[in-house]
Amino acid sequence: MEKLLWCLLIMISFSRTFGHEDMFKKAFVFPKESDTSYVSLEAESKKPLNTFTVCLHFYTALSTVRSFSVFSYATKKNSNDILIFWNKDKQYTFGVGGAEVRFMVSEIPEAPTHICASWESATGIVEFWIDGKAKVRKSLHKGYTVGPDASIILGQEQDSYGGDFDAKQSLVGDIGDVNMWDFVLSPEQINTVYVGGTLSPNVLNWRALNYKAQGDVFIKPQLWS
Numbered sequence: 001m002e003k004l005l006w007c008l009l010i011m012i013s014f015s016r017t018f019g020h021e022d023m024f025k026k027a028f029v030f031p032k033e034s035d036t037s038y039v040s041l042e043a044e045s046k047k048p049l050n051t052f053t054v055c056l057h058f059y060t061a062l063s064t065v066r067s068f069s070v071f072s073y074a075t076k077k078n079s080n081d082i083l084i085f086w087n088k089d090k091q092y093t094f095g096v097g098g099a100e101v102r103f104m105v106s107e108i109p110e111a112p113t114h115i116c117a118s119w120e121s122a123t124g125i126v127e128f129w130i131d132g133k134a135k136v137r138k139s140l141h142k143g144y145t146v147g148p149d150a151s152i153i154l155g156q157e158q159d160s161y162g163g164d165f166d167a168k169q170s171l172v173g174d175i176g177d178v179n180m181w182d183f184v185l186s187p188e189q190i191n192t193v194y195v196g197g198t199l200s201p202n203v204l205n206w207r208a209l210n211y212k213a214q215g216d217v218f219i220k221p222q223l224w225s
Helices: 002-014 187-194
Strands: 015-021 026-030 038-041 051-060 068-075 078-087 091-096 099-104 113-120 125-130 151-154 173-181 209-214 218-221
Touching: 051 068, 051 078, 051 187, 091 113, 091 125, 099 125, 113 187
Parallel strands: none
Antiparallel strands: 015 209, 026 173, 026 218, 038 151, 038 209, 051 113, 051 173, 068 078, 068 151, 078 091, 091 099, 113 125
């Protein structure tokens, strides 16, 4: 019996499932480089996607040190069905279905950063917003459909469905306000989200988040307003 209780305590310490939680003004904190610490998010909608928008805040000191994953959305047909990734050469990589485009930035982010990324299959048009300002639109994977039943990971980049993490691609820092819609937000709606408004996200909702934390991940008050 004592051995069983000890094993249960070990399992609880490494895997914490909380179900739906209002994460308002909270952030996930990844305090150190790791290939075992991450947060898995369960989408409210598990259907294929022909359009989407994802928005979030992140805060890290890694930007000048190395590249890291910001948002990893894998399906069983493609481990990079949706990917937002920071490259240390002052570029964001945005991927859909394994295809990628890059967005250059003039300054290395040294403060909490808000990003929104949207894509539509019909035109392939990508929009990428940084702190409420849009980059020039680009085209990516026109006619593609993002697969269903996604594995959505914060803190790591998936090289296979739900796994194959690389510590050198892990996020060290804070991430929060992760919301996702199954449609493209208008510029006015993007601005509303940037200033803290809500628009009833229907794929991932930070105010009713279903998640599972693994390893050294902590929930703390946000460091941004």
